[in-house]
Structures are given as C-alpha cells and as structure tokens.
Amino acid sequence: MPEGHSVHRLARQFGDVFAGERLAVTSPQGRFAQGAALLDGHILIGSTAHGKHLFLEFENSLILHVHLGLYGAWNFGGDASFRGASSIGAPRRVGEREVRDDAGADNPAYAGPPDPVGAVRVRLTSAHGWADLRGATTCETITDAEAASVLARLGPDPLQNLAGNRESFTEAALAKRTPIAALLMDQKVIAGVGNVYRAEVLFRQGLDPWLPGTALPAEAARRLWDDTVAVMSDGVRDGRIVTTPPRYWTASEGLPAPEDSHFVYRRQGLDCRNCGTPVALAELGARKLYWCPSCQSA
C-alpha cells in the first residue's frame, strides 16, 4: 500500500477540499451501502491520519475509517478548488508518483462527478468535487470509541513525532527477539512504516535486518527513529518515497528518476550503490526483504 506518508497526505487533502462541506456519501459498488448511508448528507468536520489509518470525522460524530491495504487507492476530481488534488494510493510501478487532477484548471464549468468506473467502494461528493475509493482493506463507519480502540492497537507514528515517541519506539523495539526488519513492519511498534521504508531506513542506518531487537543498542534505535522521521517527512513533502540523497541522482532537475530513488528496495542482484555487493533478497513474514549484506552488518 501507500505507506504512512501517503495516508498523511490524504488526510491533508481531504481537509483542503472537503472540510466544512456537506457530502453525499454513496457506495456505487454496493458493498459499503449501509456504512455510507450513516454518513450521507452530513458535514465533514476534519480528517486525521495515524500510521496507515485514515479517519474522516463527520458532524454527526461518526467517523469513516479507511485502511488502503495492499492495493487501495483514492481518486479525486472536481472544479478549480480541486486543482492540485492528487489521486493517492497503491502504486503500480516502482517510484510511481501521484497523478494530479488538473481537470478543474481549464474546465471551470465542473458539472459533477463522472459515472463510477470499476469497483468504487465509496464515493464522496461535494458541490465542488468528488473522491472515489477502490480496493481498500478496511472501509467502515465507526464511533469515537471504536476509533479509540483502533488507535490503541497502533504504536507511535513518526509523522506525528510527539514527545516521548522516540523512547516508546526504542523501548518496544528492544523488548523483542524478533528481527529488527520485522519489528519495523509491526504497526504496534511503529505505525506507518511499510516494506519500502523498512528496507531503506535499515540500509541508511547500516543495520543488519536480521538483528534481534534485543541486540539493538538503544542509541541505534533512537537513530533509526530519527531517520525514519526524516525520510518519511520527505515523503509527505514529495508525494513519493525518495531515500537517496541528490548525489545519487542522474537527473539534475527536481526529484530523481524512479530507478535512482531507492538504495535496496526492488534492487535484488544489482550492485549496492555504496559498495558494489549484490543486493540480497529474502522472504520475511510473507514480505520481500531487500538489503546489502556488506553495508548492513552492524
């Protein structure tokens, strides 16, 4: 799925284009008809993200809770007020960037949303535009109490980086014999990291992915947290996961080409950008793990 940075961008975007608006909420696909009816015709108050979870709060105190899972995505469109609203969701290629909707820019006579294409789980429509959700693993209408129980299952979010979060992460990471690569994917330990950031921050920190949490020095865990905060914050800014610094980019303008954006993710068999050793690939917990056996030996 889109990792935490994409969900935080979605939260911001929903606030930008829909907050304060009365929304029609429908389920063209039908699977979410009941939950949609509970929200239909109510005003969106705000939107928040924690890790990979998105919460859209309505004025009737109900919340639309969405988790995109492996292949969920939101698409946006509308009038000029939607200019810059990106479609955000499951990437289909390495380094794929968000697709911006510029329909409103040269089409001020916005006449309403198009007919739904494909399996649209939920559609939000305001007077100015629309948003379609497809393929999400979770899409449900919940109460405040239910939202609180979702949050209770999640660890600290590096994109909130509140006081005490770094120590909470450090404590949780050092408490288990689980390999650090698995701990980074445990949303109770750190919320919002996915398979790309997991591989990339471990490389950036020179950490052996198989090192048990119990063997990780506390200082290394703190550096790992801080680097995750930094690299995911860049992701929120850029709308893309870029973990390589500019000296690794062949393009001189703007962001790097997709193939220059990562150190190890999906680079198995290719030379490590630092030492030339072939990048390794293994399965860990049914997900692919990429790392440089030479650089990541700490």
Next chain:
DNA sequence: CGACAATGTGTAA
C-alpha cells in the same frame, strides 16, 4: 487472455 505481483492486515490452522 490468464497468471502474477504489489508500498497490508486479519484470521485460521
């Protein structure tokens, strides 16, 4: 056209 993978997660065995 079918098989398969994909930046996930929950549940059963």
Next chain:
DNA sequence: TACACCTTGTCGA
C-alpha cells in the same frame, strides 16, 4: 505458515 481479502498494471503465451 497459509490464505483470504479484492484491485489493477505488467508480462508472457
């Protein structure tokens, strides 16, 4: 550990 979930782009026949 396996698979169910459920969507779409890519790749090979």
